[in-house]
Amino acid sequence: MASTPDGWMGLWDRALLRLAEATEATYGVFYLKGGEAWVCVAQYGLPFSSSLDLPKGVLEGMIGDDPKPRLVGRKPDENFPFPIVGSFLLLPLGKGEVRAVVLLGRGMGQPRFSEGDLEKAAFLLWGLEPFLGDGMERGEDEKKRSTGLYHQILAFVSVILEVRDPYTFGHSERVALLSEILASKVPLSWEERDVIYRSALLHDIGKVVLPDYLLLKPGPLTPGEWEAMKKHPLIGERVLATIRECHPCALLVRHHHERWDGKGYPDGLKEEEIPLGARIIALADGLDAMSSERPYREALPPEKVREELEKGRGTQWDPYLVSLALSDLDELLTVAVTWRGKLEDVAKEMDELRRRLSRIPLLATAMAQLPVWVPQQGPPEKGLEEMVTTVEGLLDEEFRVWLLKGTEVLWGREELPSGYWENPSYRVIPIRNDYRLVVKLGVEWAEEMSLLHYALASLMAQRLEHGLVLKELEECRIQSQGESGSANA
16 A cells, blocks of 8 residues: 555544445445556555555546446446446546545445445535645655645634734744754655654644733743743643644654753653654744844844854754754755745735734634533533534534435524535534534635634544543443343353
8 A cells, every 4th residue: 555644644534434434335436536546545345465556547437538427337347446346436636637536335236336325425525625635646656745725724723822922923833844844954755744744834823812911022931931931842732632633743843942951841851752753843933033123132043053062962952953053054044034934925914914813712612512422411412502502602603514314404593595515605524323413614814814613523522522432432331231141141
């Protein structure tokens, strides 16, 4: 199977698994379109481990001129990927150009797929496509960093903090870029460098909960204020630990203020006890701070930056990394200054961005206070109603969401319009056991607000999914106890 970053591989695997379960497929393969081949990025139920990549032209021949989901009979083609499969579903993805294809198969002697199976798969894939769109862009170039939806969200979240402080605007982006350059000088895999980049982009996200007077104070902090400031790496770790794709980043964010001599925070780690990625981010953070203007001083000139690096070598920072930085300091400082200049144009749009972000604290509060549903409290629709009531109370507006099982609407404050799946304002979030959540995004909202609104609905779906898992475990426990009692009788 093609090598891909763990976060995206997990996403494709989960999507393929849900499609296979929904259609009772025996086998499945998820293909992305590359330059010269169709690349297999996930497979399900196949009893062989050889490469499933396909030469260009094989899937195009199956798709034809009409790229829509369809039932396909077995083809006696030597390039056909499933020699043991008799009936399968062909599911192309992509608007305009087909960029990905899912094949779901059943073995010889098994019932053929029906039109109902095809409709169910197409509907579920439509709901999953917003999650998969960014990954489909990769194809053969999948090892390059995605600049689509996922990283846009990361960059947007990093800006939430920076719009409050003009002196740190662009800081996270510059630290991420400097970290990437430093990491490229160390023998690390692409995946490790990507985690460092993402962690650097989000390294100060814990500061989002700090009050303005503390974040923007021009003078020295009092001992009490300093203790509050030192909590931001722990808060950042907790925030990122709730996002599956950011799990690898959480540890680096926690430790980006540790020092080589053990005098850092929050854990006082020293030397190689500190994760390498955190050591890289700490040095990049220092480089940007020294080369940036602050309310209380001008940006340091290059010779002063070099002097400060020498002073901190082996005390504040990893001496080996400092040596790497000093050997290419002109390049690093040029990158930082150039990037800062590019951001000046972006700063002209800050007032509009601040307006868009004015409701973010309310959404963040809603996410933090979202109730947890457990089966003992009643059916899932009751749990969803409590979540929506909490959110509407905080936002002081309607939050339009519906809970479905199959095609049956179990809960919603108003009727779900027919044909909603064709309306771009509606999004479907699959849960499990044929449950799904439908959320309506406000068309008048900025794109960023729609993303956060969608994230809040996704968190609701996650709460419900966790409750359904608990319910299944409890049912298994009761069944096991019943069987044990029967055996002892």
